[in-house]
Amino acid sequence: MKQPQFWINPNTRLRFPQFCLEWQSCDKSDLLAFCKMDHPRRRTYMAGTTCVHLIHSEDYSRLFVLYHESQKFENLRLQKWLRENIRDTIMARASISLPKRLHELENRHQLYAQSVTVKKLRIGVLGQCTFDNHIRLSPLIVIFPPALMDETILHEMAHIKHHHHRKSFWNYLSILLGSDAREKKILYDLAISKYWELYTFLMK
Ligand SMILES: [Zn+2]
Structure with missing residues (x-):
């Protein structure tokens, strides 16, 4: 070892x-x-x-x-x-609190996924939205700061309307976030990179 x-x-x-x-x-x-x-x-x-x-x-x-x-x-x-x-x-914590948070955000934005699953995803992947709007979230995001956890969930929810990363997706996500989604993404990546080694060590 x-x-x-x-x-x-x-x-x-x-x-x-x-x-x-x-x-x-x-x-x-x-x-x-x-x-x-x-x-x-x-x-x-x-x-x-x-x-x-x-x-x-x-x-x-x-x-x-x-x-x-x-x-x-x-x-x-x-x-x-x-x-x-x-x-x-x-x-176990993620399996309880991530679906709960997603449902709160669904109600707030009147935007609903078909289902939500919390499961380990490929390294570096924090969430997925399938073409038929099933959302999968990585348990890792439950230990992110709350704002980053919400951003990850809202990113996947925005894919319910736009199944791609083109301009219309980022515009729509900006509405959900209440600020420029592209600018936020840069800050988001920076904030995560600080803790990335610890997060992945804990969850591997
Ligand atoms: Zn995406």
Whole structure:
């Protein structure tokens, strides 16, 4: 196994409007006692004489990491376990909140897709609109800043009227966004590129 691109440890700050990772250091005895309790939203990683627990909130908007302060995080198996669980929680969060947001925007603009699916798309693809107006959204966009999340969704919704990227598409998207869509696209790409490595690392 090769070194991860980012190490996940209590200094890792993943605080997005739609999803937060919360670190809580606990006593060893509490951590071990918790192992014996039944909890439907708990995942546990056993590490020698201690353990790390993950618990997500019911709506998947928060993921708590319970750990002992002596816990060593420089372990590739533990890293993989953490990353995969963070990814799965973000996916679950996306499946709830992206369709909800799309429906709000549909009502606001009186523009309706046939259906919406949240699924992993090809690298670099954040959304798709098929010729019969089925919209697919990448779960990744749920951790974007809200304005960028909306822009991605509105971009796909604009394809309901224009199935191409010609001038009429950009004019129509500008109406939906309330400002010049081409100018916004430049700022959008810039904003995303800053976090792109982290986003793709988390979601790979
Ligand atoms: Zn497009």
